[in-house]
Amino acid sequence: MVDQFIELMPELNKSFVETLIMVGIGLLVALIVGLPLGILLFVTDRNLFLENRWLKSILGVVVNLVRSVPFIILLVFLLPFTNFLLGTTTGPVSASVSLSVAAIPFYARIVESAARDIDRGVIEAAIACGASPWLIIKDIIFPEIKPGLISGLTITAISLIGYSAMAGAIGGGGIGDLAIRYGYYRYDNFVMFTTVILLVVMVQVIQYAGDFISKSVKKS
Amino acid sequence: MISLITIERLNKVFETNSQSVVGVDNVSLTINQGEIFGVVGYSGAGKSTLLRCMNILERPTSGKVYVDGTDLLALPPKELRTARQSIGMIFQGFHLAMSKTVEDNVAFALKAAGVSRRKRKERTLELLDLVGLSDKSDQYPAQLSGGQKQRVSIARSLANNPKVLLCDEATSALDPNTTKSILKLLKRINNELGLTIVLITHEMEVVKEICDRCAVMEEGRIIEQDKTYNLFASPENALTKKFIKSVMDFEIPNELYEQCSGTIVQMKFAGKKAEESIVSDLLKEFKIRGNILHGKIDYIQKKALGIFVMELEGESEEIRKALESLEQNLEEVEVLQNGRPVHRVDARTQ
Numbered sequence: 001m002v003d004q005f006i007e008l009m010p011e012l013n014k015s016f017v018e019t020l021i022m023v024g025i026g027l028l029v030a031l032i033v034g035l036p037l038g039i040l041l042f043v044t045d046r047n048l049f050l051e052n053r054w055l056k057s058i059l060g061v062v063v064n065l066v067r068s069v070p071f072i073i074l075l076v077f078l079l080p081f082t083n084f085l086l087g088t089t090t091g092p093v094s095a096s097v098s099l100s101v102a103a104i105p106f107y108a109r110i111v112e113s114a115a116r117d118i119d120r121g122v123i124e125a126a127i128a129c130g131a132s133p134w135l136i137i138k139d140i141i142f143p144e145i146k147p148g149l150i151s152g153l154t155i156t157a158i159s160l161i162g163y164s165a166m167a168g169a170i171g172g173g174g175i176g177d178l179a180i181r182y183g184y185y186r187y188d189n190f191v192m193f194t195t196v197i198l199l200v201v202m203v204q205v206i207q208y209a210g211d212f213i214s215k216s217v218k219k220s
Numbered sequence: 221m222i223s224l225i226t227i228e229r230l231n232k233v234f235e236t237n238s239q240s241v242v243g244v245d246n247v248s249l250t251i252n253q254g255e256i257f258g259v260v261g262y263s264g265a266g267k268s269t270l271l272r273c274m275n276i277l278e279r280p281t282s283g284k285v286y287v288d289g290t291d292l293l294a295l296p297p298k299e300l301r302t303a304r305q306s307i308g309m310i311f312q313g314f315h316l317a318m319s320k321t322v323e324d325n326v327a328f329a330l331k332a333a334g335v336s337r338r339k340r341k342e343r344t345l346e347l348l349d350l351v352g353l354s355d356k357s358d359q360y361p362a363q364l365s366g367g368q369k370q371r372v373s374i375a376r377s378l379a380n381n382p383k384v385l386l387c388d389e390a391t392s393a394l395d396p397n398t399t400k401s402i403l404k405l406l407k408r409i410n411n412e413l414g415l416t417i418v419l420i421t422h423e424m425e426v427v428k429e430i431c432d433r434c435a436v437m438e439e440g441r442i443i444e445q446d447k448t449y450n451l452f453a454s455p456e457n458a459l460t461k462k463f464i465k466s467v468m469d470f471e472i473p474n475e476l477y478e479q480c481s482g483t484i485v486q487m488k489f490a491g492k493k494a495e496e497s498i499v500s501d502l503l504k505e506f507k508i509r510g511n512i513l514h515g516k517i518d519y520i521q522k523k524a525l526g527i528f529v530m531e532l533e534g535e536s537e538e539i540r541k542a543l544e545s546l547e548q549n550l551e552e553v554e555v556l557q558n559g560r561p562v563h564r565v566d567a568r569t570q
Binding site for chain 1: 275309313329
């Protein structure tokens with residue numbers, strides 16, 4: 001068994017790094033694009049200070065559209081786009097394009113729902129102070145939802161790990177792909193269990209770290 | 221009197237999917253510089269909507285709102301924000317940012333006005349000192365009591381030296397003692413800073429305590445407004461009377477009515493009369509005996525307003541004459557039977 005493990009080590013290492021790359025890029029893009037998108041979805045809502053029915057419904061439809069496409073389809077569907085962007089369609093970075101596209105609306109909705117939980121009165125009080133919309137977003141909404149943003153990022157990361165298993169379909173690699181190739185196609189139970197255990201540990205660590213950070217930024 | 225807030229024919233209609241609800245119905249109102257103006261009414265009377273129209277948190281359907289000579293509805297967004305900086309507002313639910321310390325909550329208002337970091341710090345400490353919370357600057361709202369939270373929100377609302385402070389049921393979530401201390405603070409701010417205060421409430425106690433003038437609202441309209449003392453001494457509208465009754469009246473147990481053989485009168489003394497010796501003169505002049513069953517003198521705006529319930533015993537002719545003399549002298553005299561007036565005379569209508 002130890003021999004088997006040593007034999008598997010290089011492959012496992014490579015897959016682990018690939019998963020980290022895919023999930024890492026996906027999370028980063030979710031944070032850069034999904035966070036502002038989620039806040040935009042919130043502040044353009046009815047009775048809020050940047051109420052804009054058109055923008056809100058267009059954004060809402062687009063977000064729902066992306067979210068309703070099964071990830072494996074999205075992966076294939078976006079191949080031309082990935083090719084245009086990177087000049088290749090294989091490897092973890094290519095797979096991270098589709099993962100990012102899936103992660104943006106996912107995280108945006110989490111951000112939006114976290115923002116909805118803010119007491120409207122707090123925003124109202126800020127408006128009564130004469131604060132500008134940008135100051136309200138930066139200085140009230142953002143700090144108020146910080147714990148939610150972090151736990152949302154945790155949820156997104158774990159979902160992305162799940163999604164990344166499908167990245168093998170376009171040659172993206174990763175732990176999930178390893179499990180499918182060896183464990184499923186070749187009936188190699190050892191590889192299957194090893195990879196599953198690794199995934200379980202990863203998810204636990206992410207969840208624990210996420211909870212810990214989220215709790216530590218919470219003020220009430 | 222210089223008027224600070226002028227509201228002209230203000231209407232606010234809320235459109236929902238199926239119906240439109242009238243929040244404020246053709247209200248015109250003038251609030252003077254330096255006064256504390258109260259608006260009372262039951263919930264749903266439109267008083268909160270009216271208040272929120274004074275800083276355009278709620279945009280009126282029609283009408284005009286002038287604060288310190290500025291037509292708020294004509295301002296573009298940026299200038300409206302600047303105008304709002306000189307209109308402080310506090311709320312029933314305090315509405316503090318839970319993720320900010322007390323100091324940062326107050327500093328936010330200064331940040332909104334573009335005050336530099338160094339000056340923010342200085343001014344924030346000054347404000348916290350004013351509301352008596354200097355030692356709490358590093359705490360979070362969750363660690364404070366309701367009264368302390370309201371003090372923080374008062375500090376925040378005063379940050380940019382506003383000309384007026386709008387109070388939206390500011391004491392309704394507080395216990396009676398805390399309410400008293402917050403009202404005291406408001407009164408002090410009104411005195412020391414010359415700040416005009418508009419407060420809405422459903423508690424007549426609050427009005428009695430600090431308001432110079434007061435308006436009563438029902439179904440979106442102002443049905444009566446006057447100086448607070450006059451409103452308490454001689455309310456005209458039925459709803460106003462009901463509100464006054466909630467703080468000025470007292471019930472006498474039925475058993476007591478049954479025991480009494482004489483005529484029971486309730487007398488209201490207002491203005492100078494509250495300080496005169498009307499009762500003792502009465503007992504000297506007529507051959508009757510008086511027996512006080514209940515009584516109270518309230519001081520509203522430093523003027524006395526008294527209500528007494530007395531049992532008068534003696535021959536019926538003497539009592540009749542005594543009552544007549546009372547009616548000529550007093551604001552309101554009522555003869556009670558089983559707690560209800562049976563013969564009511566309003567001195568002013570004679």
